[in-house]
Amino acid sequence: MLYVVILFLFAAITLYFLLGGADFGAGIIExxxxxxxxxxxxxxxxxxxxxxxxxxxxxxxxxxxxxxVGFPTxxxxxxxxxxxxxxxxxxxxxxxxxxxxxxxxxxxKDEKTxxxxxxxxxxxxxxxxxxxxxxAGSALSGQIDPTAKTFAGAYIFSWLxxxxxxxxxxxxxxxxxxxxxxxxxxxxxxxDIKRFIKKAKAMNIAAVIIGALVFLASGxxxxxxxxxxxxxxxxxxxxxxxxxxxxxxWFIISDTKNKQWIRVLAAFQVSMILIAVGHTxxxxxxxxxxxxxxxxxxxxxxxxxxxxxxxxxLIGSLFIxxxxxxxxxSFKKKGNEPAAxx
Amino acid sequence: MDDxxxxxxxxxxxxxxxxxxxxxxxxxxxxxxxxxxxxxxTKDPVYKNITIAWSKGVAIFFATGAVSGTxxxxxxxxxxxxxxxxxxxxxxxxxxxxxxxxFIEAIALGFFLYGWNKLNTWFHWATGIVVGVSGIAxxxxxxxxxxxxxxxxxxxxxxxxxxxxxxxxxxxNEAWFSEALHMTIAAFSATGFAVAGIHALMxxxxxxxxxxxxxxxxxxxxxxxxAILQPLSGDISxxxxxxxxxAKLAAMEAYFHTQTYAPLVIGGIPDTAAKKVNYGxxxxxxxxxxxxxxxxxxxxxxxxxxxxxxxxxxxxxxAFQIMVGFGMxxxxxxxxxxxxxxxxxxxxxxxxxxxxxxxxxxxxxIALEAGWTVTEVxxxxxxxxxxMRTSEAVTPMPGxxxxxxxxxxxxxxxxxxxxxxxxxQIQMVPELYDR
Numbered sequence: 078m079l080y081v082v083i084l085f086l087f088a089a090i091t092l093y094f095l096l097g098g099a100d101f102g103a104g105i106i107e108x109x110x111x112x113x114x115x116x117x118x119x120x121x122x123x124x125x126x127x128x129x130x131x132x133x134x135x136x137x138x139x140x141x142x143x144x145x146v147g148f149p150t151x152x153x154x155x156x157x158x159x160x161x162x163x164x165x166x167x168x169x170x171x172x173x174x175x176x177x178x179x180x181x182x183x184x185x186k187d188e189k190t191x192x193x194x195x196x197x198x199x200x201x202x203x204x205x206x207x208x209x210x211x212x213a214g215s216a217l218s219g220q221i222d223p224t225a226k227t228f229a230g231a232y233i234f235s236w237l238x239x240x241x242x243x244x245x246x247x248x249x250x251x252x253x254x255x256x257x258x259x260x261x262x263x264x265x266x267x268x269d270i271k272r273f274i275k276k277a278k279a280m281n282i283a284a285v286i287i288g289a290l291v292f293l294a295s296g297x298x299x300x301x302x303x304x305x306x307x308x309x310x311x312x313x314x315x316x317x318x319x320x321x322x323x324x325x326x327w328f329i330i331s332d333t334k335n336k337q338w339i340r341v342l343a344a345f346q347v348s349m350i351l352i353a354v355g356h357t358x359x360x361x362x363x364x365x366x367x368x369x370x371x372x373x374x375x376x377x378x379x380x381x382x383x384x385x386x387x388x389x390x391l392i393g394s395l396f397i398x399x400x401x402x403x404x405x406x407s408f409k410k411k412g413n414e415p416a417a418x419x
Numbered sequence: 420m421d422d423x424x425x426x427x428x429x430x431x432x433x434x435x436x437x438x439x440x441x442x443x444x445x446x447x448x449x450x451x452x453x454x455x456x457x458x459x460x461t462k463d464p465v466y467k468n469i470t471i472a473w474s475k476g477v478a479i480f481f482a483t484g485a486v487s488g489t490x491x492x493x494x495x496x497x498x499x500x501x502x503x504x505x506x507x508x509x510x511x512x513x514x515x516x517x518x519x520x521x522f523i524e525a526i527a528l529g530f531f532l533y534g535w536n537k538l539n540t541w542f543h544w545a546t547g548i549v550v551g552v553s554g555i556a557x558x559x560x561x562x563x564x565x566x567x568x569x570x571x572x573x574x575x576x577x578x579x580x581x582x583x584x585x586x587x588x589x590x591x592n593e594a595w596f597s598e599a600l601h602m603t604i605a606a607f608s609a610t611g612f613a614v615a616g617i618h619a620l621m622x623x624x625x626x627x628x629x630x631x632x633x634x635x636x637x638x639x640x641x642x643x644x645x646a647i648l649q650p651l652s653g654d655i656s657x658x659x660x661x662x663x664x665x666a667k668l669a670a671m672e673a674y675f676h677t678q679t680y681a682p683l684v685i686g687g688i689p690d691t692a693a694k695k696v697n698y699g700x701x702x703x704x705x706x707x708x709x710x711x712x713x714x715x716x717x718x719x720x721x722x723x724x725x726x727x728x729x730x731x732x733x734x735x736x737x738a739f740q741i742m743v744g745f746g747m748x749x750x751x752x753x754x755x756x757x758x759x760x761x762x763x764x765x766x767x768x769x770x771x772x773x774x775x776x777x778x779x780x781x782x783x784x785i786a787l788e789a790g791w792t793v794t795e796v797x798x799x800x801x802x803x804x805x806x807m808r809t810s811e812a813v814t815p816m817p818g819x820x821x822x823x824x825x826x827x828x829x830x831x832x833x834x835x836x837x838x839x840x841x842x843x844q845i846q847m848v849p850e851l852y853d854r
């Protein structure tokens with residue numbers, strides 16, 4: 078059952094990245110859209126994420142719950158040493174979630190308040206995945222130092238370092254990339270389709286460049302990133318497959334007939350990156366500066382708790398997955414007539 | 420500010436705000452579904468308009484409740500890592516099920532809000548019901564986790580070790596039923612009175628009277644019925660507290676000395692140094708009766724509990740008085756409403772009747788916050804009753820006060836926004852919902 082729970086943990090993280098991450102990406106795309114086109118982008122992304130965004134963010138709740146029920150020491154250590162980035166991420170989540178709801182449900186749509194909500198939405202859409210990436214980078218790269226004697230050593234430099242920040246920016250670029258790809262399929266006009274293809278390519282180039290920066294930063298911070306990936310067959314395969322799918326994506330992106338395929342390819346590519354990273358570190362989930370680590374295979378709750386948690390997740394997913402599937406089917410597959418309010 | 424006090428304040432603040440958002444988020448869908456049902460059955464467009472107007476409110480509160488809930492699931496670890504490390508695997512079961520219920524609620528809400536004219540009528544209606552049912556289930560599950568902190572079970576605590584963990588037993592601890600019942604009824608009466616109060620104000624001002632009268636009726640029937648039932652569930656809760664948490668009960672009543680014919684003290688100012696209550700009204704024997712069902716039997720007072728294990732007495736006592744006071748007031752108003760409904764229809768248009776409900780708009784939420792203060796402050800100094808002290812659970816990170824200031828700022832800003840948005844919703848009723 079432990080492996081079932083671990084599988085759910087990784088599945089929840091991956092789905093949060095692919096779905097919730099794309100939601101953040103919609104805001105990131107809006108941030109990098111020229112003023113003239115902002116309204117068009119906003120309309121498309123509202124149609125795309127309006128009905129599903131609340132559900133997309135539930136994967137984060139599932140992730141957190143699995144961590145604190147199943148792996149309580151890992152959860153509490155992360156909460157202690159990554160308190161500050163978690164706090165900033167939470168503020169981002171609050172600002173973003175409320176701004177999105179407020180701008181759509183404010184009964185009076187005047188320019189001033191809408192402008193305020195828009196600012197809140199786009200900046201928080203950037204900050205939240207940045208810090209999610211920073212948290213992931215810090216947990217996996219061995220920057221957390223519980224033996225540090227100073228406040229800064231224990232609570233600041235554990236996450237404020239070149240590698241973690243580079244991973245954060247990489248996450249932002251990937252979210253933007255996913256969103257742009259997903260949005261291509263939501264557009265009804267050729268003008269918008271062309272715009273989002275351009276955005277997707279730009280975000281992709283940004284991701285590749287920042288990806289290279291991650292490697293550079295790993296050198297500076299003595300994180301043996303290349304060993305992780307090239308010293309491990311599965312991770313190496315995942316990286317190669319991801320690169321191949323990227324090349325394929327560039328070839329077929331311009332043809333609108335392929336809009337479902339490019340979505341699948343983009344999601345596949347990002348999943349491969351997550352698998353590469355997850356597999357090379359597995360079963361370690363948090364790695365400390367002194368080289369010690371907390372493993373999912375040892376730092377788990379008692380087997381009774383893990384069994385109950387696993388059963389809860391299995392039964393829960395019997396309810397969630399069909400309902401979620403039907404939600405996507407109802408609002409994604411049935412075409413994109415303008416979102417009728419009532 | 421001391422880090423420990425800052426952490427407790429931040430948690431209290433976060434829960435205090437989250438409770439309001441989540442109660443409205445779980446009860447409003449029920450009102451919405453009733454109105455929606457009436458629209459489908461009667462085809463009176465005013466019901467459709469009420470449903471849509473309310474659904475906008477639900478969307479705002481759900482989003483705020485969802486983000487403040489996400490924040491809380493992290494704050495448990497950010498502020499109390501020592502607690503979560505041990506408690507997570509024991510009382511995590513209701514949280515994982517709550518995650519599932521919450522997920523289903525979010526999915527159903529997506530269907531409901533965006534499903535007008537797109538889905539089958541009854542399927543669409545049912546998604547609204549699912550929002551309400553899963554919302555209430557979430558509430559009950561979270562309260563079950565809290566009740567575990569008040570009446571821990573499902574493990575053996577041996578030499579500082581937590582052994583033989585049984586998450587299901589922990590979930591169905593002794594207090595879960597009484598707490599969940601009390602909280603669910605409270606959510607209905609608080610939301611019912613708040614919603615009814617706002618609509619009463621609009622009727623009083625003679626704005627869209629037909630629209631607001633129908634909305635008022637749906638909300639107040641639930642609010643009034645819940646307010647009348649609440650004292651019964653309160654009695655179950657108080658008896659449970661007497662049995663499991665005598666220190667909490669004694670602090671609620673500011674009851675210092677163990678005695679037979681134990682009196683119930685109403686109001687008053689507790690003097691902890693002199694161990695007495697000044698200016699309170701004493702009713703001899705009533706506390707004995709409430710706890711043991713007879714007027715004579717001895718009730719354990721604060722003198723039986725070592726000072727280091729006593730909760731803050733004054734705060735608990737005042738909060739309890741406020742809760743009971745507002746609760747009684749709402750019960751009386753509930754009775755008056757039903758008298759009006761069955762015998763005195765003319766009251767509905769009377770200014771005094773409407774004014775009464777306008778003034779009572781915040782009453783339920785005041786009682787609710789006071790009730791949670793009793794539960795949480797009354798459990799101190801324990802985070803897990805009798806097992807772990809709150810001070811052992813707090814994070815080692817210094818500087819929590821800054822985080823507290825930040826959260827205070829965020830929650831107040833958020834509330835200002837929500838009130839601003841609701842005002843604009845109400846302001847736009849004539850144009851958007853009741854042309």
